[in-house]
Amino acid sequence: MLQKAEEKLRTYFGYTSFRPGQQTIVKSLLSGCDTLGIMPTGGGKSICYQIPALLFDGVTIVISPLISLMKDQVDALASAGIAAAEINSTLDAAEVRERMRKAREGVYKLLYVAPERLETDSFMALVSELPIAMVAVDEAHCVSQWGHDFRPSYLAISRFIQSLPKRPVIAALTATATPEVTADIQRLLSLQDERIYISGFGRDNLHLSVRKGEDRRRFIRDYLEARREQAGIVYAATRKDVDALYDYFQERGFSVTRYHAGLSEAERARNQEAFLYDDARVMFATNAFGMGIDKSNVRYVIHYSLPKNLEAYYQEAGRAGRDGEPSECILLFHSQDIQTQMFFIEQNQQGAERREHEYKKLYAMIDYCRTPRCLQQYIVQYFGDHAAGECGRCGNCTNEAELADITLEAQKVFSCVKRMRERYGASLVAQVLKGSRNKKVLEFGFDKLPTYGLMSDYTEKQIVDLIELFIAEGYLRVTENKYPILALGDRALPVLKGEEQVWQKVLIRPIKREEDDELFERLR
Numbered sequence: 347m348l349q350k351a352e353e354k355l356r357t358y359f360g361y362t363s364f365r366p367g368q369q370t371i372v373k374s375l376l377s378g379c380d381t382l383g384i385m386p387t388g389g390g391k392s393i394c395y396q397i398p399a400l401l402f403d404g405v406t407i408v409i410s411p412l413i414s415l416m417k418d419q420v421d422a423l424a425s426a427g428i429a430a431a432e433i434n435s436t437l438d439a440a441e442v443r444e445r446m447r448k449a450r451e452g453v454y455k456l457l458y459v460a461p462e463r464l465e466t467d468s469f470m471a472l473v474s475e476l477p478i479a480m481v482a483v484d485e486a487h488c489v490s491q492w493g494h495d496f497r498p499s500y501l502a503i504s505r506f507i508q509s510l511p512k513r514p515v516i517a518a519l520t521a522t523a524t525p526e527v528t529a530d531i532q533r534l535l536s537l538q539d540e541r542i543y544i545s546g547f548g549r550d551n552l553h554l555s556v557r558k559g560e561d562r563r564r565f566i567r568d569y570l571e572a573r574r575e576q577a578g579i580v581y582a583a584t585r586k587d588v589d590a591l592y593d594y595f596q597e598r599g600f601s602v603t604r605y606h607a608g609l610s611e612a613e614r615a616r617n618q619e620a621f622l623y624d625d626a627r628v629m630f631a632t633n634a635f636g637m638g639i640d641k642s643n644v645r646y647v648i649h650y651s652l653p654k655n656l657e658a659y660y661q662e663a664g665r666a667g668r669d670g671e672p673s674e675c676i677l678l679f680h681s682q683d684i685q686t687q688m689f690f691i692e693q694n695q696q697g698a699e700r701r702e703h704e705y706k707k708l709y710a711m712i713d714y715c716r717t718p719r720c721l722q723q724y725i726v727q728y729f730g731d732h733a734a735g736e737c738g739r740c741g742n743c744t745n746e747a748e749l750a751d752i753t754l755e756a757q758k759v760f761s762c763v764k765r766m767r768e769r770y771g772a773s774l775v776a777q778v779l780k781g782s783r784n785k786k787v788l789e790f791g792f793d794k795l796p797t798y799g800l801m802s803d804y805t806e807k808q809i810v811d812l813i814e815l816f817i818a819e820g821y822l823r824v825t826e827n828k829y830p831i832l833a834l835g836d837r838a839l840p841v842l843k844g845e846e847q848v849w850q851k852v853l854i855r856p857i858k859r860e861e862d863d864e865l866f867e868r869l870r
């Protein structure tokens with residue numbers, strides 16, 4: 347069967363082989379299993395259902411949320427010689443009837459519809475007469491309220507499938523794989539004995555890095571200066587920032603353009619074209635820019651501000667290097683940005699549960715900026731692929747700083763968190779460790795704790811930095827959203843017991859380092 351699939355891949359699409367993730371998904375679908383395929387944008391999700399659709403007897407219904415993308419897909423299939431059609435609200439009644447007639451005659455292998463269509467009687471009448479082999483749900487995360495793009499109309503899909511005379515195979519495809527979204531897709535699409543495959547999140551031509559404490563505008567200037575001929579995107583959080591950057595660089599003679607929702611439609615279209623055809627090298631944009639953009643030679647994506655979560659970040663950063671050539675993704679991190687993102691979350695009129703969820707994702711984004719671990723691995727694991735090794739390319743993997751043993755510092759911090767009964771935030775813990783005479787410290791009697799003043803050699807800021815590092819690495823947890831409270835994470839206990847050591851790459855050094863073996867004993 348796989349051989350036949352590869353044959354179709356070659357004859358219709360001209361590709362010599364499947365990508366590893368595609369092959370598993372295609373095999374799973376051909377064996378008749380409901381399958382959830384999770385792949386990043388650009389990973390090649392369409393092929394995963396298009397090839398099985400060609401091999402199945404009968405028609406495949408593809409449910410897709412964006413009418414414009416639907417048309418692109420159908421056109422691409424047509425030029426490959428595959429009979430497909432879309433039925434959506436842009437067609438007039440006569441055209442819809444004509445396509446439905448052809449569908450009944452068995453002309454199409456794939457029929458693209460918007461989810462709203464599933465609720466109309468005429469469409470239901472049509473499909474009851476069609477031999478439907480498979481239903482492919484594109485952008486399946488739209489069914490979940492936890493996804494970034496919830497569409498209530500997706501909730502009709504399960505009902506639709508159940509109403510069919512014979513249950514088809516279901517293919518669900520998405521680029522979002524947080525556990526909540528995955529669980530929702532399984533439940534709300536009523537997948538049966540489904541298989542879940544995650545692949546392709548690692549991109550081996552991307553060099554990821556996080557820069558902290560840079561003068562951002564200056565950094566970008568130096569960076570662009572050295573790459574005048576290359577195409578790149580600079581993302582900023584607000585229109586105001588985009589305009590300011592655009593003005594600044596245009597005045598200095600850089601080849602730039604911009605994109606955000608505050609510009610007229612005509613200007614947006616013009617600027618996008620200019621960037622696509624290399625008339626302007628650098629695109630300054632908010633996250634409004636990028637949906638459906640397939641520019642292959644983007645050599646770098648710089649984030650001027652912190653994105654709201656890793657899904658958004660990786661999608662934007664992933665626009666670099668579509669051609670497979672080495673490309674850079676740089677995130678300029680300033681901790682003030684955290685406040686901005688928290689403000690956005692608070693502004694959002696959604697319920698408390700939703701807000702908490704957004705906070706959780708934001709914390710993972712912040713952890714990404716602080717972790718000393720491999721950045722590529724961090725992201726791939728976030729998306730659910732735990733098998734990935736270190737990339738050896740990112741800013742952390744290539745960081746030359748030597749590893750330092752900070753086990754003693756870790757024990758001091760964890761022990762203090764524990765003795766404060768895991769009820770307070772990082773700054774109060776830091777004050778206690780520093781030995782501060784702060785009113786709150788004295789009021790609570792924390793100056794009587796054995797951990798009081800244990801880290802007087804450090805500045806409070808350094809202690810907070812250390813705590814942030816321990817959070818990023820899973821030694822400490824933050825348990826509340828609005829007022830973050832520190833608690834011990836899973837990895838802290840073995841360290842406290844002296845069973846495991848803690849190593850750190852970015853050095854946070856005390857003014858004078860204290861080596862006190864006895865202290866080890868006392869802290870346990």
Ligand code: ADP
Binds near residue numbers: 363365368390391392
């Ligand atoms: P997604 O829907 O996951 O964003 P697409 O299905 O649009 O991705 O595919 C992304 C790009 O990869 C397209 O240009 C497609 O032609 C290409 N592609 C997909 N599968 C293969 C393959 N097996 N070999 C080579 N190129 C592929």
